[in-house]
Amino acid sequence: MARWGAFICDGTEVDAGSLAGEEVVVTTTLPPQPRELVCKLIGIWTRFDLDGGILIGAVPELVEQGLKESFRQAGLDPFRLVLVDLRGRDAVGKDREIKAALARARHLEPVAWTKAKAQQRVLIIGGGAAGLQTALGLRKLGLPVVIVEQEQNLGGRLTKLDGLCPWDEDPQGWIRSALEVLQRDSEVEILSASKPLALKGQVGDFTLEVQSPAGPITRRGGAVVLALGSTVRWPQSSGLEPGPHVVGLTRLDELTPIRLHYKKVAFLLDVDGLGSRLGTLSALRSALRIKDNWGSEVHILCRNLKVDGKPLESMYRKARDRGVVFFKYEELPRATEQREKILLQFKDPDLDNVVVDEAYDLIVLEEEILPAGEDLGRAWGVLQPANVHLYPVETNRKGIYMVGGCRDEMDFPGVIQDGTIAAGEIGALLGQGVLIYEEDRVRVETEKCVFCLTCVRLCPHQAAEIDLVKEAAFINPAACQACGMCAADCPAQAIDYKAYDNEGILAQLEMGGR
């Protein structure tokens, strides 16, 4: 007969006598302080050599996590402990909840634990500010890195910016000093002019195939960081094409350092209603630059200026003080070419909708900024939706992270923050060089599997794999996040989720009914 323990948190009004039963060999009250609670619980568990137990009382989520971790460290199975949180329940409710928990507990099977060696090297794809900052952070934690960059030079978008307002950071200087540190570090491998081809494996042991100038090579690593930056798209509906009098905002950074003689310049923002905060930022920065370097008259035309927060607000005010004129439009301005100039015709609702006619020497168009690398993400099954549970740098796949412009529209400080957070998370994951996970918490019963691949298609974490030898699905225990979706949808009922199997769930339903 199984040996069970019933543990009651002090202060929970539960009658210990109601818990007596044949298999309950010990009933104890535990102190409320988390540390003491955990120590006493584990002590008694070991002394009575229990098969399982229920812990009754309000256990906050954090204490629950700590408790499970301590169980693991003590070589016990945390899934054999059923928690019964009784907050919000009256006497009848408490009784029901305890009975249901006992019913479920009786169905729990032990789970086996594994400690597997993990690669500590981290594979970073993209050598822009986000990738470089992640690399710097990882090196501080002692983890080796490989940086794969498709261009000849590292630095990404930052190398193309003429200044980094409103932060007085010199973008080229930042890259130079980051590269100085990384290039003389023997644990940093930089593969430039290289493209990633395929990614295999799972958290702890990924293999990346890379097309390098020397031919195809492979690198192994325990985690992967996607730092792919952003791309821009020309706003077709503007009716304008790039030419001597029309440029995109991203091209403008190449022109502003040179002395040019455009007397009158207009920024046309937010063309398809797709304008962004970064576009506004960049336009304000460039407008000030033009005032300084070219001395031109500058107009900024927009639907709605995206100034949020202090830094942008003060840049906006500075631009006004320097004589930059702002116009609002609702209907897209009409553009016509007229002898070396572009004529814009528009109505400003703040100016009683009088038709404004202005001729410009240069029109600067705001492009749409899009995350880069969607194709890679799709090929590797990586998604980073703006999801509070994954926020900010985790993805649906364990051990794969997304940082910087490819994750969200982001300014320089945001990028630095992303890189730092990712390095910290990866350090926590791979710092010891081992991964600890439940080996058989969710498991395919090979003989029942009809190889329909439902689970492989369905698994949101890409943890269900194909085992061609056994002709069955296989759940990678390191990558599985135990959501149970595959167990619910397997048509052959071939997936066993120990902590949440059907018998346990149904037993709970039966119990509550009595």
Added chain:
Amino acid sequence: MRIVVFCCENSAYQAARQVKLPAELDLIRLPCGGRVEVLHMLRAFEEGADGVLVLTCQEDNCQSLHGSARARNRVDYAREILQEIGMDPERLQWHPVTSNMGPRFQKIVADMIEGLKASA
């Protein structure tokens, strides 16, 4: 009146723990809305539930991406079955509840009990 609530432990289960619960309410804690099966919902009725709720994350904020959406689809499917066998499909409902929505949890339960009383 017995109400069975299947809840995702990342969201609705946390919300449930912030409020007073009616006596005859059974919470079934699941790792994700995606774990719930049609079988579980129907069995709850067999076991005497008057109403069954499946409460999971917002659909665009599920830790397992489409777990919540799958839960909702399965509820829709189970409701069709209830209809076919002549039961009121309103006895089974899906709602999104985030972890900080204790009062919303309470209201959903209260509304269901009220609805059940009215149709009894």
